[in-house]
Every structure is written in structure tokens, then in C-alpha cells.
Amino acid sequence: MDTSPLDRSLLLDFYGELLTEKQRVTCDLHWNEDLSLAEIAEQNGLTRQGVWDILRRAEAALREYEAKTGLVGRFLERREAIAGIRKDLAALLPDDERSRDILARLEELT
Amino acid sequence: MDTSPLDRSLLLDFYGELLTEKQRVTCDLHWNEDLSLAEIAEQNGLTRQGVWDILRRAEAALREYEAKTGLVGRFLERREAIAGIRKDLAALLPDDERSRDILARLEELT
Numbered sequence: 001m002d003t004s005p006l007d008r009s010l011l012l013d014f015y016g017e018l019l020t021e022k023q024r025v026t027c028d029l030h031w032n033e034d035l036s037l038a039e040i041a042e043q044n045g046l047t048r049q050g051v052w053d054i055l056r057r058a059e060a061a062l063r064e065y066e067a068k069t070g071l072v073g074r075f076l077e078r079r080e081a082i083a084g085i086r087k088d089l090a091a092l093l094p095d096d097e098r099s100r101d102i103l104a105r106l107e108e109l110t
Numbered sequence: 111m112d113t114s115p116l117d118r119s120l121l122l123d124f125y126g127e128l129l130t131e132k133q134r135v136t137c138d139l140h141w142n143e144d145l146s147l148a149e150i151a152e153q154n155g156l157t158r159q160g161v162w163d164i165l166r167r168a169e170a171a172l173r174e175y176e177a178k179t180g181l182v183g184r185f186l187e188r189r190e191a192i193a194g195i196r197k198d199l200a201a202l203l204p205d206d207e208r209s210r211d212i213l214a215r216l217e218e219l220t
Contacts, residue, residue, distance in 0.1 A: 017178040068127040071181055078219060082192070085215050089199075092212070098202060105195050109188060 011062040014072050018065060023058035030055055083110045121172040124182050128175060133168035140165055193220045 008031050016024045026044075029035040030051075037048045037055075044051075066072050086106040093099035118141050126134045136154075139145045140161075147158045147165075154161075176182050196216040203209035 014181060015179065018175070065128070069125065071124060078188075081215065081219060085212055088208075088212055092208060093202075098198075102195055102198055102202070105191065109191060 008059060008062070010072055010076075011059075011066055014075075015062050015065040019058050019061060023054055023061070026051060026054045027058050027062075079110050082106055086110065118169060118172070120182055120186075121169075121176060124185075125172050125175040129168050129171060133164055133171070136161060136164045137168050137172075189220050192216055196220065 008027070012024070012027050012031060016027065019027070026040060029040050029043075030037070035043075037051045040046070041048045041051045046054075086103060089099075089106070090103055093103070118137070122134070122137050122141060126137070129137070136150060139150050139153075140147070145153075147161045150156070151158045151161045156164075196213060199209075199216070200213055203213070
């Protein structure tokens with residue numbers, strides 16, 4: 001599978017519920033839980049090749065959703081904008097409790 | 111069509127590219143451009159009932175995407191959090207150019 005600026009876990013987080021359950025679970029085990037193809041195959045009575053095919057098709061579907069809607073890209077742009085605002089604010093605000101609270105709330109959004 | 115806390119235009123903005131072109135265009139004309147069913151019907155050689163059916167199915171599909179992924183809801187929550195931060199900051203920051211710049215950048219995100 002190719003590397004990409006868009007993290008596969010993020011694509012799965014956004015569009016995973018649009019996949020079949022088998023696809024979603026397989027992607028989660030491999031991409032998030034870091035199980036190997038062989039481990040997933042053994043747990044599910046599949047071949048390594050079968051697991052590979054599920055992952056390949058699921059990733060293609062996720063990338064297709066992103067190509068159409070661009071929602072992950074938009075999310076990342078907004079997140080970057082918030083991080084930039086937070087950085088500028090950190091240099092501007094006094095070091096008191098209200099300021100720290102606001103910076104923490106911005107941090108949560110990034 | 112029912113009213114809903116989730117604006118139909120926002121659903122169309124998020125998931126419109128997952129509809130058929132006919133559905134997307136019809137929704138845009140009715141929800142965003144405010145054309146009547148009769149006007150859309152006449153432009154496209156359809157009956158009013160035909161236009162209504164397209165809208166009804168498109169809205170159901172959009173709501174199904176939202177029910178599965180919850181992405182519009184998440185977006186609205188984040189937007190509300192940003193608006194709250196902006197409000198607190200406006201009361202905290204001095205009235206100078208750097209502050210106004212930061213508040214304007216936060217405003218853009220809401």
C-alpha cells in the first residue's frame with residue numbers, strides 16, 4: 001500500500017462506518033492495532049492473500065470517499081489553522097490561569 | 111421534508127459528492143438556490159412529483175451518511191468550541207492589531 005500524506009487511520013476514523021464491517025474490523029486490526037496479515041488471517045480463517053485483498057479494497061474505498069468529499073483534507077487544514085493561532089496566542093498571552101485554559105482548549109482541537 | 115437541527119445545505123456540502131449528479135444538482139437548486147419544485151420540474155422535463163421523489167431520496171441518503179459517520183455533527187461541535195474560545199479571548203485580549211488579527215482568524219473558522 002502506498003504511503004500518503006493522508007494517514008490511513010484518519011481516513012478510517014472519518015469513513016470507516018461506510019465500509020463493510022469485515023473491512024472496517026480488518027483495517028482497524030492492521031492499521032491501528034498493528035496486527036500482522038498472518039495474525040489477522042489466522043484469527044479469521046482467511047489466507048494472508050485474502051486479508052491483503054480486504055485491506056487493499058478497503059483502502060481504495062476510503063481514498064475514493066476522500067477524493068470525492070475532501071473532508072479529511074478540510075479537517076487537516078482547519079486543524080493546522082488552529083495550531084497556528086494557538087502558537088501566536090501563546091506568545092501574546094500573559095502566563096495566567098485564564099490564558100492557560102484557553103490555550104489548553106485550543107490544544108484539544110488540534 | 112422534516113426540519114432538523116442539521117441543516118440540509120450543510121449535509122449537501124459535506125456529502126453531496128456521494129450522491130448522483132442528478133440528486134446533487136436538484137438538491138442544490140431547491141435548498142440553496144431556492145427554486146420551487148415546479149421550476150425545477152419544468153427545467154428538467156420532470157413532474158413535480160418526480161422532483162419531490164429525487165429530493166426525498168437524496169435527503170434520506172445524506173442523513174444516512176451522517177447517521178453512519180457523524181462528521182457534520184463533529185464539525186459543528188468543533189465550530190461551537192472555537193466560537194466559545196473566540197468569545198472568551200475577545201474579553202481577554204487588548205484592542206490592538208495583533209489581537210484583532212487572531213480574533214479574525216478564529217472568526218473565519220466559525
